Amino acid sequence: MPVTVVGSIAFDAIKTPFGERERILGGAATHFSLAASFFTDVRVVGPVGDDFGEEEYAVLHGRGVNTEDIEHVEGGKTFFWAGEYEYDFNTAKTLDTQLNVFGDFQPKLSEGSTSAELLFLANIQPDLQREVREQCTGAQIAGLDSMNYWIQSARDSLVRTIGMVDILFLNDAELRMLTEEPNLVRATRKVMDMGPRVIVAKQGEYGAALFTGDGFFALPAFPLETVVDPTGAGDSFAGGFLGYLDSAGRSLDDGTLRRAMTYGSTLASFWVEEFGSERGQRLTREEIDERYEKFRSITTIESVPTA
Amino acid sequence: MPVTVVGSIAFDAIKTPFGERERILGGAATHFSLAASFFTDVRVVGPVGDDFGEEEYAVLHGRGVNTEDIEHVEGGKTFFWAGEYEYDFNTAKTLDTQLNVFGDFQPKLSEGSTSAELLFLANIQPDLQREVREQCTGAQIAGLDSMNYWIQSARDSLVRTIGMVDILFLNDAELRMLTEEPNLVRATRKVMDMGPRVIVAKQGEYGAALFTGDGFFALPAFPLETVVDPTGAGDSFAGGFLGYLDSAGRSLDDGTLRRAMTYGSTLASFWVEEFGSERGQRLTREEIDERYEKFRSITTIESVPTA
DSSP: OOEEEESOOEEEEEEETTEEEEEEEEOHHHHHHHHHTTTSOEEEEEEEOTTOOHHHHHHHHHTTOBOTTEEEOTTOOOEEEEEEOOSOTTOOEEEEEEOGGGGGOOOOOOHHHHTOSEEEEOSSOHHHHHHHHHHOTTOSEEEEEOOHHHHHHSHHHHHHHHTTOSEEEEEHHHHHHHHTOSSHHHHHHHHHHTSOSEEEEEOGGGOEEEEOSSOEEEEOOOOOSOOOOOTTHHHHHHHHHHHHHHHTTSOOOHHHHHHHHHHHHHHHHHHTTSSTTHHHHTOOHHHHHHHHHHHHHHHOOOOOOOO | OOEEEESOOEEEEEEETTEEEEEEEEOHHHHHHHHHTTTSOEEEEEEEOTTOOHHHHHHHHHTTOBOTTEEEOTTOOOEEEEEEOOSOTTOOEEEEEEOGGGGGOOOOOOHHHHTOSEEEEOSSOHHHHHHHHHHOTTOSEEEEEOOHHHHHHSHHHHHHHHTTOSEEEEEHHHHHHHHTOSSHHHHHHHHHHTSOSEEEEEOGGGOEEEEOSSOEEEEOOOOOSOOOOOTTHHHHHHHHHHHHHHHTTSOOOHHHHHHHHHHHHHHHHHHTTSSTTHHHHTOOHHHHHHHHHHHHHHHOOOOOOOO
């Protein structure tokens, strides 16, 4: 304890077939922090502008997130993203991206953040992720997220960054793109050769798969009748995963990782039920543990009765 | 006992990134029969031409499949399909389809076949499927497969046929297309309102999900480093599923259905390792049961240790 997360803090405008929001609190670091806060202490690192005020801080503080390393850039504006989803929730159509204060972001972490035992590098430019990893000398375990954009535009830097982390979160298409290997099992093996001991292949509505040295585990997504907005699903997954992992002593044994997968999927399943982090903001640990048990029951296979 | 399957018996020409076969035994009923034969007695019903000879019968007889109701059409040619897969194994590109003897197929089932307790209607024209369902008065349980082509070209007939079966096998895109409902949970509920008590949503490389009245179960695909040819995956899945179900007394309780799902996925996982049914032809029950246990181990979630 605690967990440090570095990444975007944002305002989002989101439109889906189920409604829209013109301006809600978003950003990878925000979603991660709120999700992880159900399991452990969280410190969030990232820049915001003058438009980021009491109301936004209150959401984070309401979940006990430490915001000491949120950097307020005087005269700046907070990162803004506008996106739209159609019925295929797997891909967002970006309508507008305004980097604003994020454009000149140089992470400066306080000692409280650099000494955290667990670090999550949310999806930002891989050079910045590496810089943060180097600063965080206390981190026994580092997790990383990235995206197709960096695979295409900054591959070498991303590969170096991947070499410095323990747990990589990517979706399966990105793992294939990164390795130019269509078979997912082979692709993850190639990525493990780059450094990470654990690969989480996110598969959207199909759930997620976990690859370790010689281990494999897969979990479906929780069956939901209503998916309103997938924004933040990946980051809330990572938050539930790494938050639980930290609370369980950061052991990377099989049983702990499987439970982390299940908590990650549980958090993501709540996240997509409403816009942005709205569901997460009024979630309880009891609801989480109840859904965790449902996950167990919908995936249990009995052995074959002997005749 | 036994299980009757009605559907195509074919010769296939298949090309994938891993090689090709110019002419191998194929067809939905063939793949189903071979897979189901590991669990129960199977009777296969369908037409063949003069080109279907000793060698092909030997494959079926080698697995104990009863071929009494294979209808030999004098002077005819067996159904032929040529297809190609690229690295995305989810969709085949059809290069050639020659219906041949299948064009005039009118199912005539012997009493041995109509009295079978379990019936599988493989993917053929839904009017024919209904005719077979009506003939098979002994069938306590009927399973059905279909495809996007019939949803588009014969929707009303297909819906009537769906109303006469107990277990429906479709891929998730087809379930959405059939119901015009993008959410899979809602789509399966709509399909259950048409009649079936059990819906199996096939999801290709992501596995399969099982929907019953108020139950849900999902299983990933077995992680394979080498997928050579997906032809027959769906039919070998149905064969493993229904073959096991028959051997287990055709109970549709949750535990039995989950085991059926696991056996279905197990058979499909072997099937795709080689071209057509080549792997299935030299498969053993021991290998099947071993992989079944691996499936259990890669999906098991432990409960959270209490503090």
